[in-house]
Amino acid sequence: MPSTTVDAPAPTPPRTSHARRWTGIGWGFIAKLALMMLVNAFGLAAILSAVNAEAWGIMTAAIVLLVAADWIYFSKRAVPLKYIFPGLVFLLVFQLFTMAYTGYVAFTNYGTGHNLSQEQAVDAVLIQNEKKVDGSPSYPLTIIQDRGTLGFAIVDGDVVKAGTAEQPLQEVPDATIEGGRATSVPGFEVIPTSDIYTNQQLQKDVVVLRVPVSDDADEGSIRTQDATTGAIYRSTMVWDEGAQTFTNVDTGVVYVADSSVGSFVAEDGSTLPVGWHVVVGFDNFVKAFTDKNYSEALLKVTAWTFAFAILTVLSSFFVGLILAIIFNDDRIRGRKIWRTLFILPYAFPAFMSALLWKGMLNRTYGVINDWFLFGLDVPWLSDPTMARVSVLMVNLWLSYPYWFLVCTGALQSLSKETMEASRIDGAGATRQFRSITLPLLLISTAPLAIASFAFNFNNFTIIWMLTGGGPPMADSNTGLGYTDLLISAIYKISGVQGGKADYGLASALSILVFIVVGVVSAIAFRQTKKLEEF
Template sequence: MTITERAEARRGSRPGTTRGFSWGFVVKLLLMAIVNAFGLTVILSAYRAESWLVLGIMVALLVAVDVVYFTKRALPLKYLAPGLAFLFVFQLFTLGYTGYVAFTNYGSGHSGSMQQAVDAAFIQDEQRVPDSPAYPLTVVERSGELGFAVVVDGEVRAGTALEPLAEVADAEVGSSGAPAEVPGWTVLERAQVLTDPALQEQVVALRVPFSEDPEDGSIRTREGSTGVLYSSSLQWDEEARTLTDTETGLVYTADDRGSFVADDGSRLATGWYVGVGFENFVRAFTDAKFAAPLLQVTLWTFAFSILTVLTSFGLGLLFALIFNDPRIRARKVLRTLFILPYAFPAFMSALLWRGMLNSEFGVVNDLFFFGADINWLGDPLLAKLAILWVNLWLSYPYWFLVCTGALQSLSGETLEAAKVDGAGPFRRFRSIILPLLLVSTAPLAIASFAFNFNNFTIIYMLTEGGPSIPGAPNGIGSTDILISAIYAISGVAGGTADYGLASALSIIVFVVIGVISAIAFRQTRKLEEIQ
C-alpha cells in the first residue's frame, strides 16, 4: 500500500469501503450499541429512582458520546472521549460530591433529611401504652380507606385513622383469633398486605384511635396481625417547622444548624444535615482542638513526603550507579534481588515490618540492637524514623529501576568527552550524570512526592497514626499524615463522625498537592534547558 492509498483509507474514501460497511464500522457500531444500552439502562433506573441529577448527567454524557462518534468532526475527541467520560464519572463526580459535603455539617447526629429527623422524633417519642394488651388484628378497607378491625374482649371493633374504633355487629372471628369477616368492610388478606410494599407503608403509618378520648391512645400494628395501643405526645407543624411536645409543653424549633431546639436549650437527639458555608474550612484552622494537632500533622506530612523522596531517590541512585558498573559480576541477579521489596504488596511489607519492629518480640531489636528494649512504634520520634525507614525500604527499588534506565540512556560520548577533558568520577557525576538524570527523573520525583503525600497504606498498616498526640481529638497521632488524620476525623473507623470537616480537609489537601505539583513542574522545565 502506498502512502497515498493509506491516507485515503484512513479518510475512508478508498473505493470499496464506501459501498458496504467496513469491519471497523461494524465493531464500532456494536461497541456503541453496548455503550448506549448501558447508558439507557442507567437513565431508566435513574428515572425509576427519581434521581434527576444522575439522569441529567447520564443523558448529557450519552448524547455527547454519540455525537463524538457519529459525526466526522471532533477527531481528537474520538480518542479522548472514553478517558474523559471515566474522568467525569469517577473523579469529577467524587470531587464535586466531596466539595458539597465540605460545606455541610454531615456527620454524627446530622446524617439525613429534616423529614427523616421528624420521623425519628416520632419513632423515639411514640410509647406503648402501659399494660396495653395485644389485640388480634386484621387490616380492613372501606371505600378506599384503610382501617383496622380488632377483637376487644370478644367483640369485633373496626375504625380508621379518622373514625375511632366502633363495634361491628355480626362480625366473625377466624381460627387465628383475628377478625375474619367484618360486615361493611373488605378484609385484606395478610399475605396480600405483607407482599405489597406500598400497602405495608400505609398500614405501618396507620393509627386508629381507640376511642373518642385521645388519652386512650391509638391502635397500631407492627407486623399486621396484632394491634397494640400506643400514644405519642409530639405534634409536627410543617409550616412553622416546629415539633410540639403536648405533654411537657416544650416547642422544638428547627434551627439553622440542623437540630430541633427548645427554648430551654434541650434538643432532640436526631438532627439533619444543613449547609454551613465555609465553617468547616475555618474550623480546621481556628478551632484550638484541631488547629494544633493538624499543624503538627501537616508539618510531618511534608517532612514525610519530602524525606521519603530524597532518601529513596538517593539510595536508588546509589545502587543504580553501583550496579551500572560493568566490573560488578552477576549484575542481573543482584538487580533482581534489589527490586524484590517492590514486588511485594506494600501493605504486607508494612504489616511484616510492624511485627519486626515490635520492641519485645520483634527481630529488629533482637538482631540489630542486642535485644535492647527500643520502643520503635511507641515513641513519637522513633515511630517517625521507623516509618521513614520502612518507606525507604518499600520505595528505593522504584528509583533503582528508574535511575538504572536513565543511566543507560545517557550518551556515552558526553561521558567519554568529560573523561578526556580530565574530569574525575565525582566531577563527572556532579556535572554531567546528575543534571542529565534529573531531566528525566524530576517529574517522577514530583509524582512520587504527591503519592507519598497521600500514602495512607504505610501509615495505617505500620502505626495506625500512633502513638497518639496527648489531647488530640479523634485519636490523631504523631505519625498521622493528613490523609490518615482525615480518615480518623471522618469517623469511618468508629467514634464520632464528622464528614463535613473531613471533606473540607480533603479539599485543602487536594489544593495543596495541586499547587505544589504545578510549581514543581514549572521548575523542572528549567532543567530541560540543559539539553
C-alpha cells in the same frame, strides 16, 4: 446475402435471496442496535432511580447523556464523538462528578446527626422519642403485605384489624383467627413467621414499621419487636409544622427548627440529637483553622505530612541512586542477580509488606527486638518519635527499589562520550558526579520525584496498615495520632471507623489537600525547567 442483426438478450438481474437481503442490513448495525438497547435500558433505570430519590440534578444529567448517546451513535456525522464519548462519560461520572460532589459537601454540615432532610429528621425525632402507652395491651400480631407494602394485623378481642404505615388500622370482617392470631386477612398476603426469621432485611423492615392506630396521630401507632406481638407507642415529642417547633409533652421544652445550622434548638441552647443537612458556607474551612479541637491537631498532622513526603522522596532517591551507581559498574559480578534481589520489596504488595513489618516491629514478640537487638525493649510503634522513625524506615524499604530502577535506567542512558571527554579533561569521579551525572539525572528524574511526593503526601496504605495513625495524640480528643497523614486524618474525621462522622469537614480538608498538592507540583514543575536550561 443481407446481414441480419440480432439484439443481445437483456442481462438477467441477479437474484437476491432472503439471506443476502438480511446481510445487507449489516451485522455491525444489528450489534450496535442491541448494544444501544442495553444502554437505553440502563439509562432509563438510572433516570427512574433518580426520580424516586428526587435527585433532579442526576436525573437531568442522565437524560442529557442518554439523548447524546442515541444521537451520536445513530448519526452519520458525529464519527469522532463515537470514539470519544465513552471516555468523556467515564471522566464526567468518576472524576468531575466526584470532585463536584466533594466540593458541595464541603460547604454543608453533612455528617452524623445531619445526614437527613428536614422531613426525614422530623420523622426520626418522633420515632426516637416513642414510648409505650401506659396500660397498652399486647396484641397478637401477624405480618402482612399488600403488593410489597408491609403492614400489621392485630387481634383485638374477636376482631381483626389491619393496616400499613400509610393506612391506619381498620377492621377486617372476614379475617380468620387460629390460635389467637390472624391467619387469613382478605386483601392482604400473610407472611409466615419462619420467613421473617430467615430474612434479615425483612426483620429490619418489620422492626422499624409503625402502623397508626387511627387517623388521629396523638393516639399512637402499633409497633413490634418480635414480629408476634404488638403494642401502642406514642412519641413524647409533638411536631407543629406551621410553627416549625417540637414540644416535649413531658418537660414542656420547645425546640425550634434553625435552618442556619440544621438543628432543633431550645432556648437554653440545647439541641436534639437529630438534625438535617444544610449549606453552611465556609464554616468547615474556618473550623479546620479555628476550632481548638481540630486546629492544633491538624497543624501537627500537616507538618508531619510534609516532612514524611519530603524525607521519603529524598531518602529513597539517594539510596536508590547509590545502589544504581554501585551496580552500574561492569566490574561487579552477578549484577543481574543483585539487581533482582534489590527490587524484590517493590514486587510485593505494599499492604502485605506493611503488615509484615508491623509484626516484626512489635514491642513484645517482634523479631527486630528479639533477634537483632537481643531482646532490647524498643517501642517502635507505641512511642511517637519511634513510630515516625519506623514509618520512614519501612517506607524507605518499600520505595528505594523504584528509584533504583529509575536511576539505573537513567545512568545507562548517559552519553559515554561525555563521560569519557570529562575524564580526559581531568575530572575525577566526584567532579563527574557533581557536575555531569547528577544534573543529567535530575533532568530525567525530577518529574518522577514530584509524582512521588504527591503519592507519598497521600500514602494512606503504609500509615494505616503499619500504625493506624497512632499512637494517639495525648493532648487531643479528635482521635488523630502522631503518624497520621492528612489523608488518614480525613479518613478518621469521615467516621468510617464507626465514630462521629463529619463529612463536611472531611471534604473541606480534601479540597485543601488537593490545592496544596497542586500548588506544590506546579511550582516544582516550573523549577524543573531551570534544570533543563542548566
